[in-house]
Amino acid sequence: MSKLSLPKDKIKIVLLENVHDNAVAYLRSHGYENIESHKGALDADDLKAAIADAHMVGIRSRTKLSKDVLASAEKLMVIGAFCIGTNQIDLHEAQCRGIPVFNAPYSNTRSVAELVLGQVIMLARGIPRRNWICHEGGWDKSAAGSTEVRGKTLGIVGYGHIGTQLSVIAEALGMKVRFYDIVDKLALGNAQSCASLRELMEVSDFVSLHVPDTTQTRNMITATEIGWMKPGSFLVNAARGKIVDIDALAEALRSGHLAGAALDVFPVEPASVEDVFESPLRGMKNVILTPHIGGSTQEAQANIGNEVAEKLVKYSDNGSTVGAVNFPEVMLPVHKGGSRFMHIHRNVPGVISRINDVFGRRGLNIVGQYLRTDEKVGYVVVDVDGMIEPGMGVRRELEEIEGTIRSRFLQCEEP
Ligand SMILES: NC(=O)C1=CN([C@@H]2O[C@H](COP(=O)(O)OP(=O)(O)OC[C@H]3O[C@@H](n4cnc5c(N)ncnc54)[C@H](O)[C@@H]3O)[C@@H](O)[C@H]2O)C=CC1
């Protein structure tokens, strides 16, 4: 039996954007019953109201956890991003507030790779336009502009979890794969790296983007980079909308320099199903538009639900920050008995010795101490013998140490 400094029935969890039921089931099976689920994302004011007293928040890509929103959630102790991208969260602000953010780095990657490959084939066969014509009662049976993908070159920008899977399945279809990454990557199969983005854009029949949204990748593909692409080639973006200058892309499609494009992500995406989707690409018959569904498969969502819920529970029950994207990672042994204190502080000199003093003065025996720091924040977990009663004031004294951001404690009777 373990006890948290805040009992589980007092821990409020808010899940947004239709997080999969597996997450709810996992949290419930670990004693977390106070769960509020919302189908969609909320605008800033409604979001602030919904998470004002929440201890855990689970979101996907549409919920913006800005500095301002985080400031309104004073009790928030951990965030779960039930997706890969975490650009919708002010990670720095979360860290400064002592809030680790966990995501699911693998669970939807296959789904994205499959969608992209499907889009590549659809573009090669001119399906967006032909589909449109059939819906309007027409019948364009010509082979004009249609090709196989076999033997064509697929250029992958960002050779990470998604890019590499796309590489393998594209080669299985007989495509030639070239990739460009800022980090040296092992080329899978017969794929070959390009020395520069320009080289990749120049040699590819299809360019597919799989980089994260960073200051380096914002507007990575502008009129200049599109200009390097072969006339009649195609662009696919299932990464993040701000990576591509959408007006430049629209112009290249209008002028015929590009033969088509498939977009799953956009610089501005509707926050909810009620909002109208606006884009200069709407109405273009050589463009596939999908509503950010690269990772939206039953398999991916079910796996993500389990994966992120497990990380939230491990952090809450045990203190583990393994897999946190904005926080020093502390790997902890299972807590077998006694008391465990978790202390998050600004990374300034002297904090650890003051923490040890608090235990030393009381004659409490430290049986394990786990510390990780980064430039800004330190996270130390201290295991001590025996059951420390809240009345002893250990936690209060720990919180009085200068630089403290927050602390928690956990008691565990011998199993
Ligand atoms: N459409 C959708 O529903 C989904 C979209 N995504 C997006 O796809 C992105 C990629 O996902 P993963 O492959 O899992 O990420 P990853 O982190 O495994 O791979 C990203 C790769 O991009 C490279 N990279 C970073 N900056 C670069 C730059 N400036 N130039 C060239 N390469 C660069 C990295 O070195 C890394 O190899 C995610 O960050 C997310 O934004 C992810 C899942 C679903």
Ligand SMILES: O=C(O)CCC(=O)C(=O)O
């Ligand atoms: O499924 C989602 O909400 C977002 C998918 C995505 O873009 C991601 O995992 O980064």
